[in-house]
Amino acid sequence: MSDELSLQTFTAPQRPLEPHLPFDAPEGGWTFPPTSVTLLAGEREAILIDTVPTLVDSKALADWVESTGKTLTTVFITHCHFDHYLGVATLLDRFPVTRVVATQATVRHIANERLSGAELSLYSAMFVDTLPSTVVVPEILGGDRLDLEGHDVVVVATGQSDHVDSSYVHLPELKAVIVGDIAYNDVHCALVNTDHEKRQEWISTLKEVQALRPEIVIAAHRRADAPDDSRALTDTIGYIEQADRLLNENPSAADFTKQMLTSHPTRLNASTVLFSAASLGLT
Numbered sequence: 001m002s003d004e005l006s007l008q009t010f011t012a013p014q015r016p017l018e019p020h021l022p023f024d025a026p027e028g029g030w031t032f033p034p035t036s037v038t039l040l041a042g043e044r045e046a047i048l049i050d051t052v053p054t055l056v057d058s059k060a061l062a063d064w065v066e067s068t069g070k071t072l073t074t075v076f077i078t079h080c081h082f083d084h085y086l087g088v089a090t091l092l093d094r095f096p097v098t099r100v101v102a103t104q105a106t107v108r109h110i111a112n113e114r115l116s117g118a119e120l121s122l123y124s125a126m127f128v129d130t131l132p133s134t135v136v137v138p139e140i141l142g143g144d145r146l147d148l149e150g151h152d153v154v155v156v157a158t159g160q161s162d163h164v165d166s167s168y169v170h171l172p173e174l175k176a177v178i179v180g181d182i183a184y185n186d187v188h189c190a191l192v193n194t195d196h197e198k199r200q201e202w203i204s205t206l207k208e209v210q211a212l213r214p215e216i217v218i219a220a221h222r223r224a225d226a227p228d229d230s231r232a233l234t235d236t237i238g239y240i241e242q243a244d245r246l247l248n249e250n251p252s253a254a255d256f257t258k259q260m261l262t263s264h265p266t267r268l269n270a271s272t273v274l275f276s277a278a279s280l281g282l283t
């Protein structure tokens with residue numbers, strides 16, 4: 001086993017959107033949240049966890065990986081949302097021998113998306129920037145380990161986050177977890193397509209991660225300068241609990257948005273709250 005094991009993050013900034021929603025744009029306009037990926041690097045090799053959504057950011061990500069001088073052996077995708085897997089094609093252009101893997105459930109969802117094209121056409125119409133047009137379906141990861149110079153890199157298939165069938169990566173050696181969209185770090189959480197039951201299941205997933213007592217927690221949607229620690233888990237639980245309480249009272253879209261924005265003044269991407277309100281049928 002090599003001695004060296006490090007974690008580095010690359011963050012694609014907020015990107016402008018032009019959605020068709022029945023609400024006024026929030027201050028600063030409609031935006032997609034910042035999206036971070038994590039590179040686990042050994043002495044010579046590296047594994048990337050997730051990718052970024054737009055073409056320009058995918059190319060910048062490939063440049064960044066190249067600049068580390070490590071050989072990218074593997075890309076692991078935490079869950080089936082376009083912003084996490086759509087950059088794969090650009091990375092494979094640059095690093096053709098890299099393996100792309102995900103859990104069985106994630107592979108199934110991405111294969112379905114490649115057939116339907118539903119998410120890609122929805123978001124391609126909404127993004128001002130160009131999105132990659134090729135959906136690459138990962139291979140199913142055999143077992144629950146990623147290979148990085150003998151280090152223990154554990155993949156945990158779990159349940160609900162802002163998507164069903166999420167997964168995360170656990171590095172016991174660093175007391176670190178890379179959690180995809182299970183936790184959001186100082187960015188508004190996407191409650192799109194959730195109901196009371198799913199929000200409770202999401203909280204259970206967060207508690208499952210908390211039980212590992214991680215000291216480093218890297219969320220995919222994070223303020224680039226936010227500390228990557230276990231507060232991301234606690235704060236996400238608090239956010240979902242508050243939203244769930246409010247939603248159980250059938251609020252108007254305006255009341256729900258105002259409450260969430262006022263309670264979380266530092267969280268980035270107010271647009272997410274409005275998207276959540278629209279998808280939950282608030283008016």
Ligand SMILES: [Zn+2]
Pocket residue numbers: 081083084181220221
């Ligand atoms: Zn996401």
